[in-house]
Amino acid sequence: MVDTRVNLCGITIDNPVIPASGTFGYGYEFAELYDINCLGTFSFKGTTLDPRFGNDTPRIAECPSGMLNSVGLQNPGVDDVIREELPKLERVFHKPVMANVSGFSTDEYAEVVKRLDRSAVSDMIGWYEINISCPNVHGGGMSFGTDAKMAAEVVKAVRWMTDKPIIMKLSPNVTDVTEIARACETEGADGISLINTLMGMRFDLRTKKPILANVTGGLSGPAVFPVALRMVYQTAKAVNIPVIGMGGVSSAEDVLEMMMAGAVAVEVGAANLVDPYASRNIVRDLPAAMKKYGIDSF
Ligand SMILES: Cc1cc2nc3c(=O)[nH]c(=O)nc-3n(C[C@H](O)[C@H](O)[C@H](O)COP(=O)(O)O)c2cc1C
Numbered sequence: 001m002v003d004t005r006v007n008l009c010g011i012t013i014d015n016p017v018i019p020a021s022g023t024f025g026y027g028y029e030f031a032e033l034y035d036i037n038c039l040g041t042f043s044f045k046g047t048t049l050d051p052r053f054g055n056d057t058p059r060i061a062e063c064p065s066g067m068l069n070s071v072g073l074q075n076p077g078v079d080d081v082i083r084e085e086l087p088k089l090e091r092v093f094h095k096p097v098m099a100n101v102s103g104f105s106t107d108e109y110a111e112v113v114k115r116l117d118r119s120a121v122s123d124m125i126g127w128y129e130i131n132i133s134c135p136n137v138h139g140g141g142m143s144f145g146t147d148a149k150m151a152a153e154v155v156k157a158v159r160w161m162t163d164k165p166i167i168m169k170l171s172p173n174v175t176d177v178t179e180i181a182r183a184c185e186t187e188g189a190d191g192i193s194l195i196n197t198l199m200g201m202r203f204d205l206r207t208k209k210p211i212l213a214n215v216t217g218g219l220s221g222p223a224v225f226p227v228a229l230r231m232v233y234q235t236a237k238a239v240n241i242p243v244i245g246m247g248g249v250s251s252a253e254d255v256l257e258m259m260m261a262g263a264v265a266v267e268v269g270a271a272n273l274v275d276p277y278a279s280r281n282i283v284r285d286l287p288a289a290m291k292k293y294g295i296d297s298f
Contacts, residue, residue: 003296004016011165020268021046026089028091030276034280036092049103054071061212068201068218069197070216078111082116109158114162128164145196146174166188171196172196172227172231181238193267194244221250225247245263249266249269252289255289
């Protein structure tokens with residue numbers, strides 16, 4: 001019998017498989033398809049202080065082995081998440097959930113964490129994943145994740161608001177991701193997750209215009225897997241806090257590669273949009289894949 005359990009910033013989870021933010025809603029939508037308690041945990045949709053409609057459409061473009069998205073952090077706002085979304089999740093998910101927080105200023109990140117942490121549903125939250133890497137919004141998101149000083153400021157601000165583990169989600173759209181990761185660790189982050197999407201674009205040959213209304217979007221899916229793996233490997237060597245790997249993971253074998261690169265857990269994103277059962281299937285396939293490659297535990 002293999003042991004799939006891992007310890008993520010002090011919390012033991014049954015397996016390292018975590019659906020990624022923005023590809024799994026607030027979880028209960030997928031609970032209509034299968035028992036989501038089979039997952040290690042999942043990261044819910046990036047939540048901001050105010051409700052956001054997101055960017056204009058079209059905001060999805062398919063690519064060979066991946067997809068571009070420019071959704072732009074559509075979400076109902078933190079108060080609605082506390083009042084409506086998390087109580088619905090509580091009925092179907094009985095494990096700590098990862099709260100994905102986004103913002104346009106350091107104060108906004110801190111305020112969202114503060115409201116979640118002092119809410120009636122705060123017991124449901126195991127970790128905060130602070131998204132400083134969204135490439136699809138202007139004046140926030142990725143601008144924090146591409147500057148070590150700004151990234152450190154965000155860590156400092158949210159650190160005051162909670163005793164729960166803070167996982168900083170980093171962008172691949174930088175020259176040296178290890179510099180940003182180290183700055184987050186120094187300021188007191190408990191973990192790092194990466195990668196968010198890689199900036200890209202496509203044209204429609206008939207209209208001769210960019211396909212996405214936002215012009216650029218974030219590339220994810222199997223196309224980015226080798227890039228993600230390289231960045232996870234570099235980051236895991238550079239810091240002494242746990243690293244969650246993601247980017248193009250779509251099979252149990254991909255999970256094993258991420259773990260070999262130094263990840264302690266693995267998020268699964270675009271694969272959930274191709275097949276809503278993808279994360280469940282990875283959890284199901286993981287023990288056999290471990291056995292095949294002679295891995296007893298992580
Ligand atoms: C449609 C879509 C929406 C996303 N929304 C968020 C988000 O709200 N917050 C966040 O941190 N990452 C978001 N992401 C990024 C994913 O969580 C993940 O980091 C990225 O897609 C790479 O993983 P993948 O190749 O497995 O999709 C989104 C990705 C997609 C495809």
